[in-house]
Amino acid sequence: MTGKVYLVGAGPGDPGLFTIKGLQLLREADVVMYDALANPDLLKECRPDAELIDAGKRARDHHLSQWQTNELLVKYAQEGKTVVRLKGGDPFLFGRGAEEAEELRKAGAEVHVVPGVSSSISVPELAGIPVTHRDHTSLVTFITGHEKADRTEDRVDWKALVGGHGTLVILMGLGNAGHISQQLIEGGMSPDMPAAIISKGSTPEQKVAVTTVSGLEAAIRDNELEPPGIMVIGSVAKVRDILGDLA
The missing domain is CATH 3.30.950.10 (Tetrapyrrole methylase, C-terminal domain)
Structure with a gap:
């Protein structure tokens, strides 16, 4: 069974600028991997049993390397999980979203993008x-x-x-x-x-x-x-x- 990975833009910081589609997916996800720039208040919308993973990256302070992030996304997809990869702003504007999507495609995983307010x-x-x-x-x-x-x-x-x-x-x-x-x-x-x-x-x-x-x-x-x-x-x-x- 193959899961789905959604690369979701969290917007600029104000949770009121998060998209309706992103909110729906956040509430349904089995796993949420979130970045440092995603407003933590958004995580309150996750299921109580959802697995939350801090993949935040700031200068000289990386909770996970990009390689580790890619590996985890592929792993959860192959386990049949629904994964939200929550990124500040828009996933494809300096957000490494395309890099992660490429790795998921190479692994045969299903991946979708939900644009965010940049x-x-x-x-x-x-x-x-x-x-x-x-x-x-x-x-x-x-x-x-x-x-x-x-x-x-x-x-x-x-x-x-x-x-x-x-x-x-x-x-x-x-x-x-x-x-x-x-x-x-x-x-x-x-x-x-x-x-x-x-x-x-x-x-x-x-x-x-x-x-x-x-x-x-x-x-x-x-x-x-x-x-x-x-x-x-x-x-x-x-x-x-x-x-x-x-x-």
């Missing part, structure tokens, strides 16, 4: 920052600020991104803000380009700092901004001055 768009807009705006830009680029640990060179072409004149949305980059700022300025971006950092977006602990690209690292330090955080770089950051918080 923090890359929802967190800025809740802070009054649209990632696109007809008066500012019609281009937006999503970037991970945290590459694979074994990668020795920067795979992001920062100079090309500067030339695109669009909004840059950088996820998981608070710890690399100084490097990112330096690369963008060296690539030709004005040090005075507006930028914003949103920490713990969509939650009661949300903090927002508006600064410039040259001031990213200082703004994170001075405002004591902690992960998870999103940086938005581009003139759209100024729209917050008009809109304010929209949560």
Whole structure:
């Protein structure tokens, strides 16, 4: 008997932004493997007899390696279990969802995806920052600020991104803000380009700092901004001055 694995996006943090389909599956699952960025309040919806597994990953603090996570997903599927793999945001946007789906497919397991509300768009807009705006830009680029640990060179072409004149949305980059700022300025971006950092977006602990690209690292330090955080770089950051918080 073969079970089913559902890769479910938990949204940006506010449990009210979790999808109806995700909630239904969470209530039915035999096993729930959840990430660090999934709101723990969602786990209250699980069956009393469901097996809950913390597969959370933060910098230098991995409860399970990615290899172990993949192995467990395959194991439970082969045991005929219904598994929810609960991931912060959306499973396929810097969430390793595609990697896990590939491993499950290779093992012959049945796998489905349930998209989540991505923090890359929802967190800025809740802070009054649209990632696109007809008066500012019609281009937006999503970037991970945290590459694979074994990668020795920067795979992001920062100079090309500067030339695109669009909004840059950088996820998981608070710890690399100084490097990112330096690369963008060296690539030709004005040090005075507006930028914003949103920490713990969509939650009661949300903090927002508006600064410039040259001031990213200082703004994170001075405002004591902690992960998870999103940086938005581009003139759209100024729209917050008009809109304010929209949560």
